[in-house]
Amino acid sequence: MKLETNARMLKSALKTVARATRWSSSIPVLGTVLFDGSTVTACDLDQEISVTMPVKSAKGSACIPHKTLLNLVSHLPGEEPVRIEAGEQGATLVFSSGRYDLPTAPVPDFPRLELSGEAKSIATDGDGLKTALAFVSPFMSTEETRYYLNGVCLDVDDAVATDGHRMGVHPLGFDGGAFERAIIPHAVVNALLLMPAPKAISIATEKRPMVDIRMDGARIRAKLIDGTFPDWRRVVPTMSPNAAHATLDRASLMHIAGRMASFGPSSGLSLAWDAERLAVAAKVWGGEVTARETMPVLSPSSGGNGTYNAHYLKSVLQVLRSEVVTFKCQDAHSPSAWSGDGDGYALLMPMRTGEDALATTLLSQLGAGKRLDEAA
Template sequence: MAGITVEAGALMRALSRTLAAVDRRPTVPILATVYLVSSGCQLTIAGANLEMEIRAQLPAVGELPATCVNPRVLRDLLKGLPASECVTLETGESGATLRVQIGEEDWSLRTLPVEDWPAFFAELEGQLAEVRLDAGWIGDVLARVAPFMSTEDTRYYLNGVLLEAEGDKLLAVATNGAQLGRVERTVPEAATAISAAGFVGLKSSCIIPSDMVRAVLAHIRGPVTVALSSAPLVCRVEGDGLTITGKLIDGVYPDYRRILEEPKDIGYEIDRLSLLSALARLKAISSRGGDPIVSICWRKGRLFLERRDAEIGMASIPVPGTTLGTWPNIPLHFDRARLAMAVQQIRGSAFRLQGGNSPYSQAQLIDVSDPASTFILMPMRGETALPHEPPVPPAEPEVRAAE
């Protein structure tokens, strides 16, 4: 028999992270397990489905031959143990069981043949081109555009985040058709790395699927290395003792620049926290199945946020804000939840809400402290009880007769 000793807390955390890739009822029985193997002073745990694999590493003492076991059973038997508790894992002579010893406790778990475990993405070694990203990239870029990913099966190419390189700029974009988030950061050699990965010409971009994006956001903190390949179409994210590898979406992302209009000097500069507070309070004016619309209106030299409900009533809340060069001729109407989600992605204390005078014009939310972060929200049709103050037309230039 061969075995290793690990700490219960580290093993529990590694199992929880790899479970993000393990389906409860997979079509292939071996994919309901995790793959365990030790090398040197480390234990590697891998979980996978048909689209993604997650590998976690943790310190261990001893040797453990490769084995496949049900991760949820192994995780459940560790619950309630002190994090520093020593857990010993051993395989039987036949390899059909995994013995788990915790003090005087003795567990024996059935395993599946390790030969059945697919060699996921084994052919990738040496074929990936890397982009190194700093510690803030996941939380400051990926997390801000992820809420805008689509969930529609018909437009599968929107079910993820577009990564696109332009020189030393790396852009992350996501849209569901009604909203769009775009954040840009300077990443040296970004375009060079993507070209080296095989993405050239008009395809200097790739689409990371939503499941992989969520796994990265949930389980990785700190700096990461993103490795890409166009043949096969694969992405790997490494960081924080975790490696997440998955298939990229094989599709063409729509040209979002066609809808990313040049921001006009029409709109408002709004205090972010005040607007979020008003939006949260306006949720009180909402009956089941009621209208989700909130209205933004300028009158009496102030900005107001309004909501009406036929059964409950109406509310009007002033919000600190100023006008830009001019302001819309009409009130702006938005879905309350979508507006709140977009404003939550602003990091500064204020943002600009810019758009046209048409009720169908897109509204752009631009972070005042970070103009490279742009979020687009399509307005909705609606009515408001607030009298709207029309913008003051610019004064005609004074023409003096020649003396």
């Protein structure tokens, strides 16, 4: 095997495939990358990422430790010419002022993922898919017992992700019915978001469900989550005309949530609002201290109240991105729906902490003419 390129191109390819390597695996070959001509491939048995990089010349194949090679080229100038040669005795990385001998693994031992059965091609809007995945990905679960939530479900027209406490929904921008409610794993979603927009997607559902995603100069082939995503539409509330709602400055509310979340990730924020202002209060430091803040409501609102996890509320506000956000809730015990200027929306489940009255009390005191520093 012989490959000639420069350090920047090699480093870029190695970083792109890094998400499919297992450096600490008991199977050593999973910590290597396969060079096959100008294509670099990594596979961790669940997903396989391949990148074709610009080269001066390339021929043959070899498996070389990924982490060692990436660390080496990361310390070279980007335009430094590099040459990799590999044979039966190992591999050698050569550049203008150095030579490094590296171990290799047998090429036949390198695992490859193959789609089983007949693969079905799906017409896809790659940019629309990436936009939807970027919106809902923060809501993916990492809980192993409910493994079917550890990814994004492509359900007809929508991409959906939930961890049971919050849920993100975003239109795909195309008919995704052919995906058959496929669940794309967490690792694959994160890899896709760092790569070019998909150009073609194929899915095979016989035996082990798998997906093949092709983009310019790259490919991901991966196992799908073999499970059934919940009927998420059943938890989307139907808001009556009398549902409580408010429109707020997103950045201001996010700063409040961030400040109160600094006391602990499970801090419950008690919210109460009327037509003019929003009051936020929380018991922090084990209930020893009450935190209070207020902010104006931007448009006439129907008053209400609710208590939400500060960390979850902040994560919802981060994905909405618009200058203002609107949220609605049927009552304090129902999910609230949050939306901005874009097409997606998020649902946030309320907390039952027994502190729902904190902000309501603060709001009534302010309405009675008390200043915030006088509130009990």
